[in-house]
Amino acid sequence: MAPQLVWFRSDLRIHDNRALAAAAAQGPVIGVFLHSPAQWQAHGHGANKIDFWRRGVAALAEALEGVNIPLLQRSISSFDDAPQLLLDLAREHGVKALHFNREYPLNEQRRDSAVQAAFSAAELGSRSHHDAVAFAPGELLTGKGDYYGIFTPFAKAWHRQISAERLAMDDAPRVQTPPDVPSEPLPALDVSLRDDPVDGRQWPAGEDAAADHLARFLRFRGRHYGDQRDFPGVRGTSELSPYLALGMISWRQCLNAVMSENGGQLNEGDAGLSAWVNELVWREFYQHVAAGFPRVCRHRPFKESTEALEWRDDDEGFAAWCEGRTGYPLVDAGMRQLVATGWMHNRLRMVTAMFLAKHLLIDWRRGEAFFMRHLVDGEFASNNGGWQWAASTGTDAVPYFRIFNPTTQSTRFDPDAEFIAHWVPELAPLPPRARHNPPAAERGRLGYPRPIVEHKAARQRALAAFKALG
Numbered sequence: 001m002a003p004q005l006v007w008f009r010s011d012l013r014i015h016d017n018r019a020l021a022a023a024a025a026q027g028p029v030i031g032v033f034l035h036s037p038a039q040w041q042a043h044g045h046g047a048n049k050i051d052f053w054r055r056g057v058a059a060l061a062e063a064l065e066g067v068n069i070p071l072l073q074r075s076i077s078s079f080d081d082a083p084q085l086l087l088d089l090a091r092e093h094g095v096k097a098l099h100f101n102r103e104y105p106l107n108e109q110r111r112d113s114a115v116q117a118a119f120s121a122a123e124l125g126s127r128s129h130h131d132a133v134a135f136a137p138g139e140l141l142t143g144k145g146d147y148y149g150i151f152t153p154f155a156k157a158w159h160r161q162i163s164a165e166r167l168a169m170d171d172a173p174r175v176q177t178p179p180d181v182p183s184e185p186l187p188a189l190d191v192s193l194r195d196d197p198v199d200g201r202q203w204p205a206g207e208d209a210a211a212d213h214l215a216r217f218l219r220f221r222g223r224h225y226g227d228q229r230d231f232p233g234v235r236g237t238s239e240l241s242p243y244l245a246l247g248m249i250s251w252r253q254c255l256n257a258v259m260s261e262n263g264g265q266l267n268e269g270d271a272g273l274s275a276w277v278n279e280l281v282w283r284e285f286y287q288h289v290a291a292g293f294p295r296v297c298r299h300r301p302f303k304e305s306t307e308a309l310e311w312r313d314d315d316e317g318f319a320a321w322c323e324g325r326t327g328y329p330l331v332d333a334g335m336r337q338l339v340a341t342g343w344m345h346n347r348l349r350m351v352t353a354m355f356l357a358k359h360l361l362i363d364w365r366r367g368e369a370f371f372m373r374h375l376v377d378g379e380f381a382s383n384n385g386g387w388q389w390a391a392s393t394g395t396d397a398v399p400y401f402r403i404f405n406p407t408t409q410s411t412r413f414d415p416d417a418e419f420i421a422h423w424v425p426e427l428a429p430l431p432p433r434a435r436h437n438p439p440a441a442e443r444g445r446l447g448y449p450r451p452i453v454e455h456k457a458a459r460q461r462a463l464a465a466f467k468a469l470g
Contacts, residue, residue, distance in 0.1 A: 001027040002096035003179060007086060007115075008033045008071075009108075010379075011101045011131060011247035012056040013207040014063045014172045018131035021170035023099040028176050030093055031064055031071040033057050034085065037191045039078045043107070043380070044372035048342035049245075050189075051197035052205055052376050056246050058186055059206025067175045070183040075190055079111040083118035090124055093181060097125030101247075104137055104287050105380050106297035133284040134158065134166050134251065137291030147292025149302070150397045154288070155281050159267045167259075169252050194373065198342045203242055203376050210243035214254060218261050218273075225272035232334070232345035233419035238276065241377035242343070244283065251280055279346075286385035289395060296384055299365055301393035305469055309393070311363040320452050321356050322370055324424070327443070327451035329435055330410035331355050333423035340423075342376035351409050353390035358403045359458040361465060364391035392466065400466040403459050410436040424448070 004023035008031055011017055023029050035057075037050055045053075061071040076085060090098060098119055102112065112128060119126040130136050140157050141147060148154035203209075217238040221228065228236025243249045255266060258277055262269040266277050289296060296302050301309075324332035324339070334348030344352070349371075356367045368387040372378040388394025396402065414420055417435035421428040426446045427435045434442065443450055 002094055003028045003030050003181075005029075005086070005090055005093070005095040005098045006031045007098060007100040008057075008060060009100065009103060009247075010245065012060045013210075013248055013250065014060070014067065014069075015207060016169040016171075016250040016253055017101070017247075018129040018170060019099040019101045019127075020173060022127065022129055023097075024173035024176070027096065028179055029069045029173065030095070030179065030181055031060075031069050032086070032089060033060070033071060033073050034082055035073060035075045035187055036078065036081075037075075037189060037193075039076070041191065041194075042078075044369055045378055046373035046375075047193040047195045047197040048374060048376040049372075049378045050193060051200060052203055052242060052342075053246060054186060054189070055200060055205035056248055059208070059248075061183060061186075063207065065183060067173050068178040069173065069176065070179060070181045072181075073184045073187055075187045079107060080114075082111055083115045086115055087118050087122055087124070090119070091122075095124070097127060099127050099129060101131035102128045102136070103132065104291040106290070106294045109291075131250070132247070133287050134162055135284070135288075137288045140288065147288060148285070149289070149293070149395055151282065151285050151395060152397065154285050155278060158281050158284070162266065167252055167255055169250070169256060198340070198376070202341055203343075205248065207243075207248045210240065210249035211253075213238065213240050213243060214249060214257055218257055222258075222261065222276060223270050223272045226275040227272065229275070230347045230413050232337075232348050233414050233416070233422075237346060239343075241379075241382075244280075245377045245379040245382075251284070254280060282385075283382055285395075286381040289385055290381040296388065296394075297380070301391075302388050302395055303393050306391075306393040306466075308469060310465055310468070312361045314360060314362055317360045317452055318356070318362055318366060320449075321352070321360065321362075321367075325449050326355065326453075327449045328355065328406040328410075329417070329420045329424050329427055329438070329448075330414060331406050333414075333420045336423045338371070338374050342374055344371075344375070347409075347413055349386055350390055351404055351406060353387050354402075354404050355406055357387075357391035358462040359406075359453050359455070361458075361462055364388065364393060401463060403462060405455055407437045407455070 004026050006020050006023045006029055040050055064071050074085060116126045221236055228234045258273050262273045267274055293302055320326050324335035326332055331352050334344055334352045338344040353367055356362050357364045364387045371383055389396045392400035417432040420435045426448050
């Protein structure tokens with residue numbers, strides 16, 4: 001039988017992989033992964049994500065080897081090279097059809113359309129599969145037939161229409177007869193990375209590591225998620241975001257595991273588990289926003305009325321934010337956590353992003369790019385959606401006057417200031433209450449900066465800037 005070619009991208013797993021399962025049902029499978037570090041960097045990904053990506057592909061190759069599926073690994077300089085390279089591979093190996101799972105940001109959609117056009121012109125088959133989200137963009141629409149621009153009605157529609165059929169999982173392929181095609185080694189990294197990646201032991205790659213994270217979360221923390229998820233000093237979140245971003249685990253596997261723990265329920269039952277399900281729905285919502293409002297893929301705001309917002313040019317303030325020396329301990333702790341680990345607690349992503357966009361009135365796109373450069377879980381739709389939410393240029397239903405007070409956030413979500421003491425160790429000698437907003441004398445003695453902006457004044461400045469839009 002003619003082999004099927006499966007093109008892996010951000011779906012680095014053999015279990016519950018729609019494209020792989022469909023291809024394996026048609027005949028023997030050959031896998032391919034196209035390394036494109038220059039393109040990845042052009043899309044903002046930094047060393048942490050690229051390193052995790054490459055380690056994930058190595059883990060995928062090992063898993064595929066267990067079922068006798070070879071993985072071809074080639075390097076391309078940009079997405080433009082993908083159609084011809086894949087076509088050449090298909091011809092070389094007598095492939096009957098190419099299979100891949102759809103991706104929804106604009107550049108990825110254009111890449112995939114070009115690949116399918118090339119295969120069609122060559123009279124070869126290509127099949128794209130719906131895998132990354134429960135509902136393909138365009139399936140969930142408002143009563144007027146539009147894409148949802150607000151999360152709550154989207155989530156309600158999602159929960160109303162989710163079905164057992166959509167949640168059904170695919171098994172890993174059966175062991176196939178070894179083809180006369182050898183696997184290929186990981187190609188050398190052909191670009192210089194701007195930073196050194198964090199220690200890979202912090203984020204072991206592969207679907208086994210992802211499944212272990214999921215099992216530990218559900219066993220020890222899932223039922224407490226609703227109460228603990230906002231406290232950065234508590235390990236209360238799933239820490240699955242890097243694995244979801246690169247498809248080392250599927251959303252279906254996550255939801256089926258939740259239902260096993262929650263009496264078959266997703267939106268009811270245990271409050272902690274249902275709250276976590278909603279976070280997975282948020283991830284899907286932002287994929288729909290990226291597809292339905294492609295301007296956000298072009299560095300433009302979701303709310304077109306904010307195009308004219310006058311952002312401040314403040315390189316010194318931006319550097320202080322990046323380096324965790326704003327004088328607001330929780331903000332600085334979050335930024336230092338990001339740079340040191342490649343990850344930041346979700347509550348702090350909101351706090352730090354809103355500080356840059358509202359307190360400093362610096363263009364959110366600069367912060368979005370900085371996050372992508374450092375995040376091991378950097379994924380366009382979620383990162384862009386989160387930043388635009390924080391900057392009030394995005395899908396937040398609350399008007400622009402939502403402006404977090406960093407000190408209030410600190411006392412509320414790090415009450416004993418233990419997280420601050422860990423990431424801003426110069427403040428550790430202070431009593432816990434004093435760490436949230438150290439007195440000026442103590443700041444000087446400990447070498448910690450004074451706030452680079454006063455909260456009340458910054459808030460008024462931000463409000464004035466938004467009001468000026470009319």
